[in-house]
Amino acid sequence: MTALPDAAEPAVQAAGPAEETPSSRGMLRYALSKAGGALFSIAMVVIGTFFVFRLLPGDPVRNLAQGRNMTPEQLDLERHRLGLDQSLINQFFDFVGDTLRLDLGTSYEYKRPVLDLIGERLGPTLLLAGTGLVIAVSLGLWQGIHAGWRHGSRFDRFSTGTSLVLWSVPTFWLGLLLMMVFGVGIGPIPGLLPFRGSESIDAPDGFAYVLDVAAHMVLPCLTLVAVVYAQYLLVMRSSLLEEVSQDYITVARAKGLRDDDVRRRHAVPNALLPTVTLVFMRIGFVVGGAVTVETIFTWPGLGQLFYEAVSVPDFTLMQGTFLLITVSVIVMNTLADVVYHMIDPRVRSA
Amino acid sequence: MSLLELDDVSVTYRIASGEVPAVRGVSLSLDAGAALGVAGESGSGKSTLAMALLRLLPKEARVGGRILLDGDDVLTMKWGRMRAVRWAEASIVFQGAQHGLNPVRKIGDQIAEPLLTHNLAKPDEARRRVTELLEQVGLPAWRARSYPHELSGGQRQRVMIAMALACSPRLIIADEPTTALDVMVQAQVLSLIKELVAEHGISLIMISHDLSVLADVCDQLAVMYAGRLVEHGPSREVFREARHPYSKALAAAFPTVGDPGSRMAPKGLGGDPPDPMQLPGGCSFHPRCPVAVDGCSTLDVQLWPAGPGRTAACVHARAEEEVS
Ligand SMILES: Nc1ncnc2c1ncn2[C@@H]1O[C@H](COP(=O)(O)OP(=O)(O)OP(=O)(O)O)[C@@H](O)[C@H]1O
Ligand code: SF4
Ligand SMILES: [Mg+2]
Numbered sequence: 001m002t003a004l005p006d007a008a009e010p011a012v013q014a015a016g017p018a019e020e021t022p023s024s025r026g027m028l029r030y031a032l033s034k035a036g037g038a039l040f041s042i043a044m045v046v047i048g049t050f051f052v053f054r055l056l057p058g059d060p061v062r063n064l065a066q067g068r069n070m071t072p073e074q075l076d077l078e079r080h081r082l083g084l085d086q087s088l089i090n091q092f093f094d095f096v097g098d099t100l101r102l103d104l105g106t107s108y109e110y111k112r113p114v115l116d117l118i119g120e121r122l123g124p125t126l127l128l129a130g131t132g133l134v135i136a137v138s139l140g141l142w143q144g145i146h147a148g149w150r151h152g153s154r155f156d157r158f159s160t161g162t163s164l165v166l167w168s169v170p171t172f173w174l175g176l177l178l179m180m181v182f183g184v185g186i187g188p189i190p191g192l193l194p195f196r197g198s199e200s201i202d203a204p205d206g207f208a209y210v211l212d213v214a215a216h217m218v219l220p221c222l223t224l225v226a227v228v229y230a231q232y233l234l235v236m237r238s239s240l241l242e243e244v245s246q247d248y249i250t251v252a253r254a255k256g257l258r259d260d261d262v263r264r265r266h267a268v269p270n271a272l273l274p275t276v277t278l279v280f281m282r283i284g285f286v287v288g289g290a291v292t293v294e295t296i297f298t299w300p301g302l303g304q305l306f307y308e309a310v311s312v313p314d315f316t317l318m319q320g321t322f323l324l325i326t327v328s329v330i331v332m333n334t335l336a337d338v339v340y341h342m343i344d345p346r347v348r349s350a
Numbered sequence: 351m352s353l354l355e356l357d358d359v360s361v362t363y364r365i366a367s368g369e370v371p372a373v374r375g376v377s378l379s380l381d382a383g384a385a386l387g388v389a390g391e392s393g394s395g396k397s398t399l400a401m402a403l404l405r406l407l408p409k410e411a412r413v414g415g416r417i418l419l420d421g422d423d424v425l426t427m428k429w430g431r432m433r434a435v436r437w438a439e440a441s442i443v444f445q446g447a448q449h450g451l452n453p454v455r456k457i458g459d460q461i462a463e464p465l466l467t468h469n470l471a472k473p474d475e476a477r478r479r480v481t482e483l484l485e486q487v488g489l490p491a492w493r494a495r496s497y498p499h500e501l502s503g504g505q506r507q508r509v510m511i512a513m514a515l516a517c518s519p520r521l522i523i524a525d526e527p528t529t530a531l532d533v534m535v536q537a538q539v540l541s542l543i544k545e546l547v548a549e550h551g552i553s554l555i556m557i558s559h560d561l562s563v564l565a566d567v568c569d570q571l572a573v574m575y576a577g578r579l580v581e582h583g584p585s586r587e588v589f590r591e592a593r594h595p596y597s598k599a600l601a602a603a604f605p606t607v608g609d610p611g612s613r614m615a616p617k618g619l620g621g622d623p624p625d626p627m628q629l630p631g632g633c634s635f636h637p638r639c640p641v642a643v644d645g646c647s648t649l650d651v652q653l654w655p656a657g658p659g660r661t662a663a664c665v666h667a668r669a670e671e672e673v674s
Contacts, residue, residue: 246449247444247446247449247450248449248450248451248452248453250401250406250444250450251442251444251450251451251513252452252463253406253436254404254406254436254437254441254442254444255436255437255441255463255464255467256433256434256435256436256437256438256464256467256468257433257463257467258433261467265463266452266455269454269455270452270453270454273454344454345453345454345497345499346453346454346497346499
């Protein structure tokens with residue numbers, strides 16, 4: 001029996017460390033400090049938003065009045081109603097107070113509270129962009145894993161090739177192409193799929209309604225997936241490639257594991273870590289919707305709302321959607337950090 | 351019958367710029383329970399040879415010859431059989447074990463993995479065995495729940511040794527098991543390996559730059575130069591009075607102080623080992639050989655008998671042998 005004294009290990013520690021407590025407390029502290037950082041960023045964004053939107057060229061009231069015949073008095077009245085006649089500092093405090101109360105102001109264009117408009121559009125956006133994200137992530141990661149594991153193979157060259165092409169194709173171009181081919185139809189081939197809005201005008205009820213919405217979702221979703229999944233594929237592939245050459249992979253092979261098990265149990269868990277951050281960051285952008293895709297397919301989501309706000313231009317609406325998008329990106333980035341911290345033992349205990 | 355028999359084994363890496371003959375015609379045998387040391391400078395093909403034994407070389411490597419493990423030819427085995435042999439019959443303590451452990455999995459799971467893979471234990475038995483193995487390498491049982499980064503270099507190497515012992519293999523290949531460790535820990539790990547293999551009757555192939563370490567641990571010594579075996583024999587004799595000038599230089603070498611890699615500086619040897627893609631003709635060692643003679647650059651040197659149970663690939667060794 002060999003029992004060499006273990007220089008670095010005092011015998012009293014043999015009972016083991018008090019489990020979990022130190023590391024989970026460290027985790028909580030980390031999460032709190034990250035949350036603090038996020039709150040600070042959000043505060044800066046709120047302040048920044050106010051000034052940026054005040055500094056934008058153009059007089060909102062004049063824009064509103066465009067095409068309408070308004071006397072200077074009427075313009076002043078409108079300015080007063082919007083609080084634009086007050087000093088900048090007063091406007092600022094009003095803005096901060098309102099924002100804290102989740103009052104994002106009233107849209108010039110729709111004459112309705114911005115928050116209500118956002119609430120209406122959030123559902124369709126989450127549906128479209130969320131579905132797109134789930135498909136893109138699963139497809140991208142799966143294909144990236146297999147391409148990286150057998151790098152240089154035909155599957156790898158095919159995957160890398162297509163994803164590079166898709167990545168470089170402009171979204172609107174691909175969207176229009178799909179719309180022409182599958183929506184409008186070319187020549188004798190009729191269009192097969194709806195390409196306008198999220199449901200038919202005479203939408204049926206019940207399950208048929210679900211099918212109707214699903215059919216409307218196919219083309220915008222396809223466009224969205226095609227454009228973003230390449231990123232997951234390429235990140236996953238290069239991350240896996242990095243692991244494949246590591247010594248512990250050779251050790252796993254030497255242990256007699258099947259090739260699939262080496263990949264699943266050793267290479268993939270390590271390679272997935274860097275992609276977690278990417279996925280969470282992307283979730284943040286989901287809320288912003290896919291402006292281009294929603295606009296092309298007139299999908300009634302946030303992205304389209306933002307597009308409308310910019311083209312009017314409707315400053316309160318722009319400001320509201322902009323705030324929402326930025327805040328959700330910040331929140332998701334923070335979550336990404338915290339989750340990464342939780343799942344990687346190396347940073348977890350550091 | 352010997353446990354392991356290598357017959358004219360050669361390994362060539364095919365890379366974009368050509369062929370790299372990393373191992374050239376090595377023949378060796380190892381008896382059950384015996385310990386063989388393999389020495390040689392960096393790049394002499396030691397690790398390549400070790401990896402060839404379990405067919406762990408990358409795709410670009412071509413292996414020739416025969417490798418008989420317990421009478422079975424490793425090179426022609428079906429993959430299923432090969433997987434069954436790996437770790438259960440022969441395990442490896444890898445060079446640079448610092449990275450040999452999966453960073454995101456617990457030590458205990460990694461030690462238990464081969465047991466479960468080869469169906470040698472049920473999960474709860476495996477857990478008990480892990481505790482036992484950790485104890486054997488001088489680590490407390492709770493270390494099973496640690497992650498690799500929570501251990502020192504020496505502790506990680508102990509884990510690698512525990513892992514190699516897990517399935518009670520008949521052969522352990524230790525590829526420079528102490529290179530990345532500091533001197534104190536090196537001594538501890540070496541004596542640990544020495545005791546464990548003796549205790550369990552496991553055969554050992556130990557690879558090192560350090561002839562003195564090998565002479566201490568092993569019964570037989572093989573010295574490699576540029577992919578070839580240049581000397582082979584009982585370790586003490588080879589260490590004390592080497593027949594090949596390269597072995598002589600290795601035997602007189604000393605660890606470079608302060609270098610954690612403990613790369614040896616062979617004494618009185620100038621120059622570097624040859625580029626395997628441009629090997630000198632004749633005796634590959636002749637450009638660096640202090641006692642080279644005229645014929646050395648053209649002569650086809652082979653492992654000639656050099657005393658009882660010994661061989662050496664040098665004209666001088668052959669001459670001595672013929673005289674006596
Ligand atoms: N994958 C590979 N592709 C091409 N050449 C390789 C590859 N692996 C090793 N070689 C070459 O094969 C030769 C032998 O390498 P090997 O790693 O077996 O040497 P070694 O004796 O173990 O050296 P060290 O003491 O540094 O570990 C070297 O010239 C090396 O450059
Ligand atoms: S054969 Fe010649 S060159 Fe080679 S080791 Fe012997 S003396 Fe030196
Ligand atoms: Mg080596």
